Amino acid sequence: MGLIGGSMAIDLKQRGFAHHIIGVDNNPIHRKVASRKRLADEMLSLEEGVRAADLIILATPLDVIQELLPLVLDRTNGSQQVVTDTGSTKGCLVSAVAGHPNRHQYVPGHPMAGTEQSGPLAAFSGLFDNKCVILCDREQSDTSALSLTEKMYQCLNMQVIHMQSDAHDVSAAYVSHISHIASFALSSCVQEKERNEKHLLSLAGGGFTSTVRLAASDSSMWTPIFTRNSKPVLEALDAYIRHLSLFRDQIARQDSQGIHEMIRAANKIQEIIHLPVHQGS
Amino acid sequence: MGLIGGSMAIDLKQRGFAHHIIGVDNNPIHRKVASRKRLADEMLSLEEGVRAADLIILATPLDVIQELLPLVLDRTNGSQQVVTDTGSTKGCLVSAVAGHPNRHQYVPGHPMAGTEQSGPLAAFSGLFDNKCVILCDREQSDTSALSLTEKMYQCLNMQVIHMQSDAHDVSAAYVSHISHIASFALSSCVQEKERNEKHLLSLAGGGFTSTVRLAASDSSMWTPIFTRNSKPVLEALDAYIRHLSLFRDQIARQDSQGIHEMIRAANKIQEIIHLPVHQGS
Numbered sequence: 001m002g003l004i005g006g007s008m009a010i011d012l013k014q015r016g017f018a019h020h021i022i023g024v025d026n027n028p029i030h031r032k033v034a035s036r037k038r039l040a041d042e043m044l045s046l047e048e049g050v051r052a053a054d055l056i057i058l059a060t061p062l063d064v065i066q067e068l069l070p071l072v073l074d075r076t077n078g079s080q081q082v083v084t085d086t087g088s089t090k091g092c093l094v095s096a097v098a099g100h101p102n103r104h105q106y107v108p109g110h111p112m113a114g115t116e117q118s119g120p121l122a123a124f125s126g127l128f129d130n131k132c133v134i135l136c137d138r139e140q141s142d143t144s145a146l147s148l149t150e151k152m153y154q155c156l157n158m159q160v161i162h163m164q165s166d167a168h169d170v171s172a173a174y175v176s177h178i179s180h181i182a183s184f185a186l187s188s189c190v191q192e193k194e195r196n197e198k199h200l201l202s203l204a205g206g207g208f209t210s211t212v213r214l215a216a217s218d219s220s221m222w223t224p225i226f227t228r229n230s231k232p233v234l235e236a237l238d239a240y241i242r243h244l245s246l247f248r249d250q251i252a253r254q255d256s257q258g259i260h261e262m263i264r265a266a267n268k269i270q271e272i273i274h275l276p277v278h279q280g281s
Numbered sequence: 282m283g284l285i286g287g288s289m290a291i292d293l294k295q296r297g298f299a300h301h302i303i304g305v306d307n308n309p310i311h312r313k314v315a316s317r318k319r320l321a322d323e324m325l326s327l328e329e330g331v332r333a334a335d336l337i338i339l340a341t342p343l344d345v346i347q348e349l350l351p352l353v354l355d356r357t358n359g360s361q362q363v364v365t366d367t368g369s370t371k372g373c374l375v376s377a378v379a380g381h382p383n384r385h386q387y388v389p390g391h392p393m394a395g396t397e398q399s400g401p402l403a404a405f406s407g408l409f410d411n412k413c414v415i416l417c418d419r420e421q422s423d424t425s426a427l428s429l430t431e432k433m434y435q436c437l438n439m440q441v442i443h444m445q446s447d448a449h450d451v452s453a454a455y456v457s458h459i460s461h462i463a464s465f466a467l468s469s470c471v472q473e474k475e476r477n478e479k480h481l482l483s484l485a486g487g488g489f490t491s492t493v494r495l496a497a498s499d500s501s502m503w504t505p506i507f508t509r510n511s512k513p514v515l516e517a518l519d520a521y522i523r524h525l526s527l528f529r530d531q532i533a534r535q536d537s538q539g540i541h542e543m544i545r546a547a548n549k550i551q552e553i554i555h556l557p558v559h560q561g562s
Contacts, residue, residue, distance in 0.1 A: 110484075112483075112484050112485070112486040113486055113487070114486065114487070114488065115487065116488075131486060132483050132484065134483075134484065159483075161480060161483050163480060167478070167480070168484075170478065171478055171480060171481045171483075171484045172484055174470070174471050174474050174475075174478075174481060175471060175481060175482060175484045175485045175486075175489045176484065176485075176486060176488055176489060178467070178470075179467065179488050179489045179491075179492040179493070180488065181525065181528050182463050182467055182492055182525070183492055183547075184528065184543065184544055184547035185521060185524040185525045185527075185528055185547075186459070186460065186463055186521060186524075187547040187548075187549075187550040188524045188543065188546055188547050189455070189459075189517070189520045189521045189523075189524040190455050190456060190550070191546070191547075191549065191550060191553070192520070192524075193455050193517070193520065194553070197448070197451065197452055197455075199442060199444060199448070199452060200452045200455060200456060201456060201553055201554050202393075202413050202415075202440075202442055202452075203391075203393050203413065203415065203449075203452045203453055203456045203457065204393070204456045204457075204554050205393040205394055205395065205412060205456075205457060206394070206395070206396065207395065207397075207457055207460050207461065207495050208456045208457060208460045208554075209554065210460075210491050210492075210494050210495065211460040211463055211464060211491075211492055211494075211495060212460070212550055212554075213491050213492075214488050214491065214492060215547045215548065215550050215551075216548055216550065216551045217544070217548075219540075219541050219544035219545050219548065220541075222540075222544055223537050223540045223541045223544060224537075226532050226540055227532065227535050227537055227540065230532050230533070230535065233532055234529065234532060234533060236470070236474070237525065237528070237529050237532070238529070239470045239473070239474065240466060240467060240470045240525070241522060241525055241526065241529070242470075243466040243467075243469045243470040243473075244462065244463070244466045244518065244521070244522055244525075245522065246466075247462050247465065247466055247518070248515065248518050248519070248522070251507045251508065251511050251514055251515060251518070252511070252515060254508050254511065256504050256505070256508055259500075259503075259504045259507055259508065260500050260501075260504045262465065262469065263465055263498070263500035263503055263504060264500050265469055265472070266464075266465035266466070266468040266469050266472075266496045267468075267496065267497055267498075267500065268468075268472060269468040269471070269472060269493055269496050269497065270496075270497045272472070272475070272482055273482050273485050273489075273490065273493075
């Protein structure tokens with residue numbers, strides 16, 4: 001019932017996909033907030049919730065999903081129930097339930113939406129609108145399970161993309177996981193310098209806050225992603241450090257033409273993805 | 282008459298600081314846009330503008346400021362005219378006019394505001410509100426010149442901070458210049474991977490676009506900043522790469538506790554600077 005589960009609950013109920021939402025959260029404060037925000041029709045224990053639900057969405061940190069997923073699949077009956085998850089890395093999850101007799105009832109998913117906030121207080125309607133969701137290894141799920149999961153995400157106004165879990169994990173490392181590391185490292189680097197430089201952060205403008213925003217992200221969510229997706233993350237991070245070093249060397253050489261060309265190449269990202277237009281421009 | 286000069290013109294006129302704004306721009310299209318947006322009361326040549334103005338604001342890329350500043354100071358008369366600039370690096374500018382007979386009429390400034398956009402079309406009212414401006418080496422400017430520049434920035438609702446130019450350049454490298462390099466390198470790195478990975482950028486969520494936003498920044502503005510502030514930028518960039526490598530090594534070692542602690546330390550940036558709260562949270 002955090003940012004992801006809570007935001008799903010709001011829109012799936014409001015938009016009529018679900019007539020009854022069961023919330024499960026092991027944090028008593030989160031349970032209280034979720035109840036007060038009316039994110040769910042009732043709050044139950046995991047055991048009771050899994051018994052009663054038609055569609056079970058695991059929206060917890062990755063290590064918890066990995067732990068819960070086989071236990072939940074153990075408890076689902078026949079093809080009456082569908083299990084999906086929202087974890088940012090898929091390889092470790094599909095491995096954890098490979099060969100499980102109920103594997104076909106599970107649809108590995110990754111809605112590409114979120115903020116640097118977490119918990120039920122951060123949940124809001126519209127978080128998923130017009131974003132993408134990746135569903136992985138479709139050939140291993142029942143068509144009915146796949147179809148229910150797709151309908152659920154369509155109700156959240158998401159575009160469904162199918163990928164293999166290993167390709168997903170590499171892509172996620174490049175466009176999501178290293179963005180977070182870039183931001184965490186920038187924060188640490190600037191904080192280290194700030195100890196000796198008065199006024200350092202007085203100079204922080206909108207550019208810095210935009211780049212460092214993700215550094216506020218929750219450690220219990222991100223630590224398991226980095227350890228469980230370590231191979232693609234290390235590949236992406238090494239590539240990132242290599243690009244930074246190229247930039248560094250051109251500055252050290254005072255190579256204006258080289259710097260200019262690197263910036264012009266970097267600018268092309270605008271043609272590929274939609275960057276939010278800044279206020280007033 | 283670009284993003285910075287144009288946005289200053291709008292608010293200095295609207296708020297009554299200036300009764301007559303003279304715009305100067307060597308780009309004919311920008312002159313046309315500036316006229317159409319009524320950013321200035323009249324558009325003149327540099328020569329004419331410098332002759333007529335009480336306060337001359339140089340708001341161009343850093344290399345152009347460095348070239349123009351001595352020429353403009355040559356043409357100012359007595360202490361009747363004040364010259365200031367908005368360049369992101371101050372050391373190269375104060376060096377360029379050290380010992381100039383009119384040095385005391387010049388106030389080196391750096392308003393910490395901007396977007397990744399540029400040109401007069403990007404100019405808007407309120408760009409500077411509630412941000413900081415750094416004025417450097419105050420002891421080398423006439424008190425009347427300093428006072429006029431301070432009043433001008435107070436009219437833009439900016440908090441005035443005084444620093445020495447060398448300390449400014451180090452701080453700017455850490456909180457502004459490396460943010461841009463981090464973003465340029467992330468863009469290049471992801472674009473390189475994208476050539477072989479279909480769907481890579483379909484996964485790009487709000488986190489990626491936030492971190493990569495600055496990669497749209499203008500090359501003709503940023504190239505001279507990196508070459509002219511190279512020593513502090515290299516120091517900051519090396520520190521940034523060092524922090525990334527620490528992160529990298531902890532992931533390679535699967536050191537969950539170490540990663541967790543680095544993220545928790547990075548999270549503290551929230552307590553030091555105000556991060557914009559994300560929609561809905």
